[in-house]
Amino acid sequence: MEKWIRRLRIHENRLLIWANRRLNHTFGFRFLHRWMSAITHFGGATFTICCSLFIALLGRGEISTVGWKCLAALALSHIPVALLKYKFKRLRPYQALPDVNIGLKPLADPSFPSGHTTAIFAFIVPIVINASIFPIFIIALAIIIAISVAWSRMYLGLHYPSDVLVGGLIGTLTAMAVQYFWHTPTGN
Numbered sequence: 001m002e003k004w005i006r007r008l009r010i011h012e013n014r015l016l017i018w019a020n021r022r023l024n025h026t027f028g029f030r031f032l033h034r035w036m037s038a039i040t041h042f043g044g045a046t047f048t049i050c051c052s053l054f055i056a057l058l059g060r061g062e063i064s065t066v067g068w069k070c071l072a073a074l075a076l077s078h079i080p081v082a083l084l085k086y087k088f089k090r091l092r093p094y095q096a097l098p099d100v101n102i103g104l105k106p107l108a109d110p111s112f113p114s115g116h117t118t119a120i121f122a123f124i125v126p127i128v129i130n131a132s133i134f135p136i137f138i139i140a141l142a143i144i145i146a147i148s149v150a151w152s153r154m155y156l157g158l159h160y161p162s163d164v165l166v167g168g169l170i171g172t173l174t175a176m177a178v179q180y181f182w183h184t185p186t187g188n
Contacts, residue, residue, distance in 0.1 A: 015161045016093055019154040020101050037103055040152035042145055043116030048074055048123040062133045066126050069178050073122040077174035081118050081167070085110040094157040103156035114159045114167035120149040121171025129179050 041047060052074060056067030090112040094102040124146040131139045150168055153159040159167075 012161050013097060016097070016154055016157075017100070019151065019161075020093070020157050021099075035148065036152040036155045039145065039148045040103070040116060040156060040158075043114075043120040043149040043153075045119065048119045052123060062130065065182075066130050066133070069126040069130075069175070069182055070123045072182075073126060073171070073175040073178045074119055076178065077118050077122040077171050078115065080170050080174075081113055081115050084113055084166075085115075088112045090160075090163070092158055093154075093160055100157040103158065107158055111159055112163045112166065113170060114150070114153050114163040116153055117150045117159070117164045117167030118171040118174075120146045121168045122175050123171075125172050125175035126179060129176070 049071070052067050052070035054067070056064055056071060058064075059067050089110045092107060092111040094100040094106055124142045127134060127142050128139055146168075150164045153164050153167075154161060
């Protein structure tokens with residue numbers, strides 16, 4: 001078992017280095033770097049909470065309900081994130097691995113799982129689940145943003161692939177649970 005875990009860590013570190021460095025030498029680096037440095041903030045509390053409230057308070061009918069679902073998923077999803085960060089206390093890649101490129105504001109709290117990835121998926125999944133009430137370009141943009149935020153966390157040297165994967169799963173599963181258990185009164 002220990003040998004298997006060691007192999008997984010080696011492969012995860014390779015994937016992280018590829019995401020963090022190799023793309024730095026590709027065509028369009030400046031655009032990619034600016035995109036990743038900006039889009040990563042879309043997974044932050046300020047963006048996701050403000051957007052959820054905007055949809056909830058300014059939307060009408062089903063769209064407003066989706067905003068409240070986003071907000072509920074955001075709040076609930078960060079309970080397991082906080083517990084896992086406290087339990088595992090994993091160092092961030094730039095703290096544990098040599099020569100990892102980092103963004104302008106390195107974080108010092110534990111790496112596992114990615115809170116930004118959790119937040120963006122908790123925010124985006126209720127919108128995607130309720131795709132029939134949104135224009136298709138909103139759904140496509142939402143998916144691009146969620147994937148970009150997740151990738152940016154590795155690109156900026158802040159999270160390992162497993163941090164991002166688990167964060168995405170927590171956000172997605174929490175949002176799906178909120179959708180499943182949310183009961184909207186009918187107008188009968």
